[in-house]
Each structure stands twice: as structure tokens, then as C-alpha cells.
Amino acid sequence: MEVQIVMEIKIFGTGCPKCKALHQAVVETLNEMGLSADVKKVEKLDEIVQAGVMLTPGLMVNGKLKVFGKVPGKEDIKRYIEEEKQ
Numbered sequence: 001m002e003v004q005i006v007m008e009i010k011i012f013g014t015g016c017p018k019c020k021a022l023h024q025a026v027v028e029t030l031n032e033m034g035l036s037a038d039v040k041k042v043e044k045l046d047e048i049v050q051a052g053v054m055l056t057p058g059l060m061v062n063g064k065l066k067v068f069g070k071v072p073g074k075e076d077i078k079r080y081i082e083e084e085k086q
Contacts, residue, residue, distance in 0.1 A: 007037040007084060012048045012058035012068065019057040022071045026059070029077045037081075 009026055013019025023041060030037055042048060051060060055069030059080065066072075066080040 007035070007081070008062055009037045009039045009081075010042050010051070010058075010060040011039065012042045012051055012053040012060065013056035014043055014045065014048075016056065018071050022057040022059060025071065025074055026077055029074050029081065032074070033078060033081065035081065035085075 009030075011019065011023050011026060013022070019041075023039070026039060030039070042051070048056065048058065051058065052065055053068045057071060058068035059066045059072065059077070061080050062084040064084065067076070072080070
């Protein structure tokens with residue numbers, strides 16, 4: 001029986017165009033990698049601040065804040081996911 005790795009990805013942002021672009025890029029990257037993950041949007045300001053995100057959008061993979069304040073490219077997103085897959 002194959003063990004399914006459940007990955008949690010959080011996208012922090014209030015719904016601005018950059019936040020939406022990051023969400024889209026994460027979903028596309030996961031599809032390209034053939035992976036599934038629990039992708040959550042965090043839009044409440046207090047939760048965003050609590051996570052340490054000073055500028056939106058922010059990206060967290062398995063509880064680790066990877067980047068905030070910009071939309072990373074797909075190669076960067078892929079690397080962040082790979083780092084947390086092990």
C-alpha cells in the first residue's frame with residue numbers, strides 16, 4: 001500500500017490580483033508535478049499577521065513560510081514544494 005503524503009499549502013492575502021495569481025500558480029504547479037495538496041486561502045488580516053506575513057501575498061508549505069510580498073515563479077514554487085516533500 002502506497003502512503004499518500006498530505007501537504008498543506010496556505011496562500012495568505014486579502015484577495016488582491018497578486019494573491020489570486022499566486023493561488024493560480026500554486027494550483028498549476030501542483031498539477032504539473034502530479035501532486036495533490038490541501039491548498040487553503042487565508043484572507044483574514046489577523047491570521048495573515050499571525051503567520052508572519054508582512055506583505056501579501058504569502059506562501060506557506062507545511063507550516064513553513066516560504067515567501068511573502070511577491071508572486072514567485074513556478075520554478076520557485078516547485079522548489080518550495082520539493083523541499084517539504086521529503
